[in-house]
Amino acid sequence: MREYSRHYRQRIVQEAGHEGQRRLSQACVAIVGLGPLGSMAAHMLSRAGIGTLRLIDRDSLRTNRAAADDIRPLTKLPKAVALQQALSRLSPGTRTEALVADVSALSAEDLLGGADLILDGTDNFETRFLLNDYALYKGKPWIFGFARRTEGMAYAVFPEDPPCLRCLFGCEPRRAETQICDPSGSLVSAAHRIASFQATEAVKILAGWGERVDRRIWKVDVWSRFFKSIAVSHLENLPCSGCSCEDYPYLFPETSEKRLALSGRNAVQICLVSELPIDFREMAERLSGQAEISFNPYLMNISVEPYEITVFRNGRAIIEGTEDPQRAMSLYQRFVAA
Numbered sequence: 001m002r003e004y005s006r007h008y009r010q011r012i013v014q015e016a017g018h019e020g021q022r023r024l025s026q027a028c029v030a031i032v033g034l035g036p037l038g039s040m041a042a043h044m045l046s047r048a049g050i051g052t053l054r055l056i057d058r059d060s061l062r063t064n065r066a067a068a069d070d071i072r073p074l075t076k077l078p079k080a081v082a083l084q085q086a087l088s089r090l091s092p093g094t095r096t097e098a099l100v101a102d103v104s105a106l107s108a109e110d111l112l113g114g115a116d117l118i119l120d121g122t123d124n125f126e127t128r129f130l131l132n133d134y135a136l137y138k139g140k141p142w143i144f145g146f147a148r149r150t151e152g153m154a155y156a157v158f159p160e161d162p163p164c165l166r167c168l169f170g171c172e173p174r175r176a177e178t179q180i181c182d183p184s185g186s187l188v189s190a191a192h193r194i195a196s197f198q199a200t201e202a203v204k205i206l207a208g209w210g211e212r213v214d215r216r217i218w219k220v221d222v223w224s225r226f227f228k229s230i231a232v233s234h235l236e237n238l239p240c241s242g243c244s245c246e247d248y249p250y251l252f253p254e255t256s257e258k259r260l261a262l263s264g265r266n267a268v269q270i271c272l273v274s275e276l277p278i279d280f281r282e283m284a285e286r287l288s289g290q291a292e293i294s295f296n297p298y299l300m301n302i303s304v305e306p307y308e309i310t311v312f313r314n315g316r317a318i319i320e321g322t323e324d325p326q327r328a329m330s331l332y333q334r335f336v337a338a
């Protein structure tokens with residue numbers, strides 16, 4: 001009854017309806033990437049009455065360095081955990097799951113399995129192409145979103161109704177082009193527009209009104225007040241290899257998982273083929289006197305000027321202060337894997 005009144009205003013909107021709201025309350029949405037897009041969409045979906053939100057992000061909250069200097073030692077919370085705590089207070093009717101993890105070909109099923117819809121909050125096309133392959137392979141809808149500076153773009157992908165993201169951006173894009181992390185921030189109002197589009201289309205699909213979803217790319221520039229819907233129906237007859245031949249190169253890569261991935265923003269991420277379980281307490285004792293250490297149940301911060309190393313429990317690490325993979329690996333071996 002409490003949830004009835006919480007979502008009453010939405011329930012009386014004809015487009016959602018009682019049956020639609022019931023479906024939303026039983027649905028699970030996986031949000032991958034919890035920057036401005038993903039976190040705003042999570043807030044909107046929780047208030048729309050989505051039953052379960054799975055919050056997935058590999059990173060921790062970035063602290064302002066000047067501010068952080070005053071309050072060290074400061075342990076950062078993973079973005080997924082911080083957002084889960086906020087949503088638990090604001091929308092207790094929505095079940096939230098926080099997963100501090102990197103979505104890769106190896107981890108996709110563990111992280112995304114069971115979700116009814118996937119919402120894109122990532123900042124790179126490599127992950128988006130993986131999400132696209134996974135969604136096609138599993139027959140799940142997903143919603144692409146992108147925001148940079150004052151502009152943004154969004155599009156809902158249906159697995160059995162091309163075009164998909166690879167149909168739009170090229171069947172076989174060079175991997176190097178899709179691995180670029182976008183270092184530019186976005187104006188909050190631009191990200192808000194895109195997150196709003198993503199959340200609305202997600203609600204339509206999950207409430208049983210998928211036929212109302214606009215099958216065009218939605219483009220916006222809030223600075224110049226430019227809004228446009230771009231038709232893509234002409235691409236239906238030019239399907240990518242995923243849509244036409246069930247070929248999913250990002251989900252089933254020929255080579256094994258890479259060990260190093262540049263995460264941009266003057267940082268290198270190190271992923272291991274096999275997990276390396278870390279005992280934070282033991283590591284803190286070992287590094288005592290060598291570096292400034294702080295940790296919580298999710299991650300450990302190792303501060304060695306001019307570097308900042310964030311280590312997660314499975315051995316994954318993000319090394320800030322360098323873009324040189326070899327330098328990052330040598331720091332990892334010295335402080336983490338020693």
Ligand SMILES: [Zn+2]
Nearest residue numbers: 164167240243
């Ligand atoms: Zn396609």
